[in-house]
Amino acid sequence: EKALIKDKRAELVIHNLSIYRQPHKKIKALAFCATKSHAQYMNRKFNELGYSSLCLLGESTDKERKEACEKLQSDREDLQIICSVDIFGEGVDIPGITHILLLRPTQSFSLFLQQIGRGLRKTEDKEIVYILDFVGNFKNSYVAPLALKGLYSLEEMKFKKETLSNLTFSPPPKCFINIHAKVKQIWKQELSRILLPTNKKELLLHYYKEFRCQLDPKDSLQMMDFFANPVAPHPQIFIQGTGFSNWLRAKKYFKERLEKEMPDMVHLSDYEESLLDTPGEAFLTHIEKELHPTKSYKMAVLRCLLKYPLSETSWNIHHLAKDFLSFYLQNPSLIQDWDGLAKFPDPKNLPLSKVKEKLKRYPLFYLSNKQDSFFLLDKKENLFWLKEEIHPYWQNPEFRTLVIDRVHYCLAKYCQKKGFILLKF
Structure with a gap:
């Protein structure tokens, strides 16, 4: 914030605003600032140097926001600039905007695109919109160059095998991008630093930061x-x-690396940290190994178990079979993942004996067939249960939430990959 709230920086913004404008036309600008204090400071400087400006913040009323937008849009009103932090993101509609002033750094692709998108509405008398980026040389500011190339993440750049030497931009017709040579050099240096790390964890750290900043x-x-x-x-x-x-x-790891840089951001909750080096951590790891399943069966079983009361750690397979079948019937597109069910003339009347046979032969068996498995299976007694060491974790609501998150993700991603629709989890 201290780096942004400087008179010389404010004067630079205003100088460029006076250069990049259409003669004899009213300036209608949105200035995206970093903090409340920054927005208030820029508002004051704009007014001091001859521009009609006001500041809208989170506490501004709906009436104040509506009136400000109407004044900015109208050619009969003096208002030229609205300074804000994040209230003019997605959903704001001021078609006549002539300038977008990017006065805050961001590592969020979606936020960057939302901000510039506020100025891209067309009107009959609107010939141009100026997007002035004053933070292009900020550390970690790789979002702008990648977004301008049509990319949405660092991972996508690596996937498409874009090279640093190809840092060129091809804007749509009648769009122009003017980048200062020094800024372009800084962009290349920054992208080189994060895309060519000696340690893969360094690259993952940047992927994490890029996504974490959006939430x-x-x-x-x-x-x-x-x-x-x-x-x-x-x-x-x-x-x-x-x-x-x-x-x-x-x-x-991310928490330890980012504690100083992002002191107010939660990376690992206290409860999650308490699970490290415990059977609870081992259980979560076991589930995460299923991130690329070949069938939905095991995750469907876990989903059924998670619907039962916290106190239950053993289950009758007859009862489980009813819920297992119900899960597939509630998600019709998933039925084709289970051949026996898909081929049965009337799936909802599939005999429970066949469901039990399916459970014992496949998901329950593979959840319990190894020495380090966390479940046990007794086919003769029709019982399936959780090993005692996991009971205190399984019965904890916070732990249950973590398990649900992993099972839900695995099922949702599997359905997305296969083209199924997960209607009900």
């Missing part, structure tokens, strides 16, 4: 957060072949 800083990042974002990396890249044995260990 609530008070919440620990969970796997379903990745699924909810179409451009998010796959959690598997953080926990397989990286030196991190599981998602908790990855987050612990």
Whole structure:
């Protein structure tokens, strides 16, 4: 914030605003600032130097926001600039915007695109919109060059095998991008630093930061957060072949690396940290190994078990069979994943004996057939139960939430891959 609230920096912004404008046309600008104090400071400087400006913040009323937008849009009103932090993101509609002033650094691709998108609405008398980026040389500011190339993440750049030497931009017709040579050099240096690391963990740290900055800083990042974002990396890249044995260990590493840089952001909750080096951590790791299942059966079983009361640690297979079948009937597109059910004339009337046979032969067997498995199976007695060492964790609501997150993610990702629709988890 101290680096942004400087008179010379403010004067630079205003100088460029006076250069990049259409003669005899009213300036209608949105200035995206870093903090409340920064927005208030820029508002004051704009007014001091001859521009009509006001500041809208989170506490501004709906009436104040509506009136400000109408004044900015109108050619009969004096208002030229609105300074804000994050209230003018997605959903704001001021078609006449002539300038977008990017005064805050961001590592969020979606936020960057939302900000510049506020100025891209067309109107009959609108010939141009100026997007002035004053933080292009900020440390870690790789978002702008990648977004301008049509990319949505660092991971996508590596996937498409884009090279640093090809840092060129091809904007649509009638769009122009003017980048200062020094800024372009800084962009290349920054991208080189993060895309060509000697340690793979360093690259994963940047993937994590890039995605983490888009979410609530008070919440620990969970796997379903990745699924909810179409451009998010796959959690598997953080926990397989990286030196991190599981998602908790990855987050612990990120927490230690980012404590000074992001002191107010929760990376690993206190409860998650308490699970390290316990059977609870081992159980979560076991589930995470199923991130690329060949069938939905095991995750469907776990989903059924998670619906039962916290106190239950053993289950009658007859009862489990009813719920297992019900899960597939509630998700019709998943029926084709189970050949016996898909071929049966009336799936909802499939005999429970066949469901029990399926359970014992496949998911229950493979969840319990190894020495280090966490479940036990007695086919003769029709019982399936959890090993005693896991009971205190399984019966803890916080732990149950972590298990649900992993099972839900695995099922949702599997359905997405296969083209199934998960209607009900």
